[in-house]
Amino acid sequence: MIELGLQQVVNGLLVGAIYAVMALGLMVILGILNVINMAQGELYMLGGYFSYFAIALLHVDYFTSIALAMLLTAGCGVVVERLAVRPLRDRPFFTVFLSTFAASMVLQDLAQIFWTPEPREIPSPFAPAPIVLGPVFLTRQRVFVFLLALVMVAAFTAFLRWTRVGMAIRALARDREAALLMGIDAERMYMLTFALGSALAAAAGALLGAMFNVYPTMGELPLLKGFALVIMGGMGSVGGVFVSGLILGVAEGLTAGFLSTRWVDVVAFGTLIVVLLIRPEGLSGWGRRGA
């Protein structure tokens, strides 16, 4: 019983870290462009497919395929920004929300048409032999995925905090007018932000896709879970989002282990609803200085 619990906690931490990566992509676009990008789930899906095709067609290794997927998806993100976000810059918030929703519908449908709804498996480069840590079994792949997720979060935070572009992006988020007066090229920063958010989604998609296969609708749930995390994390705090991601992952793992795998997806939204009822301002209170 305890072994099972422990195993599920560890599994949950791994998945949760990737949810956090997904949520950070959403959060950076929301924070800087003030856009809820409903197409983020499809960018996640594209990340999974690009990684799959890079391995299947170009015969690159798994790591290179993730890098390629991030790069290509960033390009796709820029296209989405150009077509569905930029022309609507001065329109109300919900208008842009709906136009990214439309982009999401189109992308998902195109994936169904060109790549069929059949799930595809990203071949794992890791030896199937698990690492045994006392009662807990871990595949090398999961360990790697977790570490990579950690690296991404760290790199993302460092990028925003210490690079010139990161500083410009944070300035735009804090006070658009003042940032423009300082000579920051807002359009370019918006594009970069969208590319960055898309690359994070692609990374999450390639990482989770390797565990759970890739298919055209794979992005729907991670998108919504990402939102749940952005809200639970306190809307704009990297630390809050990351911790919320881990909590969500563990809660899901325990639900799968002790209740039923069918109810796993209720956990995210159930938790979100409970958090909203108890603490509408989100769980953060820590790490509020982030992006």
Place this chain on the structure above:
Amino acid sequence: MPRRAAWTLAAVLLAALPAVVTSPYARHVVITALVFTFVALGLNLIFGYAGQHAFGHPMFFGVGAYASALLALEAKWPVALAIVAGAAITMMIAAAVGYPCFRLRGIYFGVATFAFARVIYIVAQNWVSLTRGPMGIPAVPPLDVLPAGWTGGVATETRLHVVLVALLAVTLFLLDRVIDSPIGRAWIAIRENEGLAASVGIRPLRYKMAAFAGGGLLAGLGGGLYAHYIGFVSPTELGFHYIGIVFIMMIGGGTGTLVGPVIGALVFGVLPEVLRVAESARNTLLGGILLLSIAFLPEGLVGLWGRAARSIERRRRAAAPSGPAGREPRASSAEPRTAGRGLSPRLAGTADDSLEVRGVTKRFGGLTVLRDVTFTVRAGEIVGLIGPNGAGKTTLFNIATGFLEPTAGEVRYGGERVSGRAPASIAALGITRTFQITNLFPELTVEDNVRIAAHTWARAGVAGVLSRSRRYRAAEREIDGAVEQALALTRLTAERRTPARVLSYGAQRSLEMAVALATCSRLVLLDEPAAGLNAEETEQLRALVVTLRGRGTTILVIEHDMRLVMGLCDRIVVLDHGEKIAEGTPRAIVDDPQVVEAYLGTPEGAGHA
């Protein structure tokens, strides 16, 4: 009435459609589109009128479909009854979902409704004993309002079509009454400016809940009709696809208009079927249509009509420049209505109708903005609240009207504790305020701005609104009378049809006064009403305040125009750095050395003043 004739004609033409549309597939498409008009109308209530971004709201379509199908199949209820009861159940579920979601605002509220949509979807998939899971519920009995043998040889589909059109006509008729009533005005007020709506007595949560649940009722009705028409319900009906479609219908047709969602549902329900190249490309097509309609039809198809009408009007006016501009106002301004009690305070006063500020302290973090402030405004007085900038005057107003809570102390009015209550609840006690920075419903006309302010004393029950009862009509006439008087007193009658945002600054300040007047409050708090006004406008304001007092209204006014304050006020309270430094008649205040010091500085510091 040409409007009613046009509506009737449209309904009859729509009902007669099966005479022209003969292919069974085309009829099927039209019926499906008709069913969706209800769902789009439901979304429009919460999204279009109340202005709440309830992205998940169309899920209630699926909820209604399940509820009605289960009632008909499991409980063996007659189909028509099952549909009605299913819609009622959907409304209750909507209320239960809406309440926690409304703890959030704006986009976060929207995302929360989305999360609920997903939870309900997963429940439908997994609560197999009730919903049969992903398999769905087959063999849902069809709706037929006529008993067997009475059908007169009319095809089932045609009968359903006519029933749907009739139901739609009734729905629109009732919706029209709701929108053009205090309920609809409250929704629009919340959409346009929630803070101001609350300060004229509209309880935001109550009305948002009503729109959310009422919209749920309509969406549930559409869902029930759909379930019994298609004969099958599955979790798909709760999925994103339908949420997207309903949004396209509402936005494409015209958000926040009565018929827009209906036109949108008919056009965008039929269009994809006509344009369809392949089943698989359905979403690409819908997404494309949504993108295009967002980019090129910001006001929807109805807006297109409005644009055309405006350009025709312009051309006609250019041809005949002497013609009367615009429509006739509802009541001729030559003979202002004096029916009813006009603008006198509406709430029976108690013996002790005074505002008591008792030991109020307010701290923001380490900053003390108000320190132990105590004073009383007695019924019928005009009291001035003055002090240098940053003295805490507006903060005191915010506390007295519920926009802030005091750190210590309390504000009482007529013996009742006021501080700590919500703004709308304080407004209901008969206290209203104006704001230092112009605060109006900018997109609404002058007249509608004033009309909304009658909310405090002219609320209406749903039954009265729907039936247009004698009492309801009498109340509306009362409102008309009060609006006329408020407009006349503030000299805005000629501009009644102008949107507030295009008024001049002075006229906007006048409109704020008119809004305050129309609340018929016993106590009015004016926050720098003369700021930015020229001499003539200031004089008008002075006369208006005197008139108000003559009608039994008590007034507390923050003002920097000393000549106005001295001439107007019975007593003056002086704040400086959050503390009351003086209180007394204008004469006494002018001579008070402490007041002089606060305004001009001490003799040593005079050079800095």
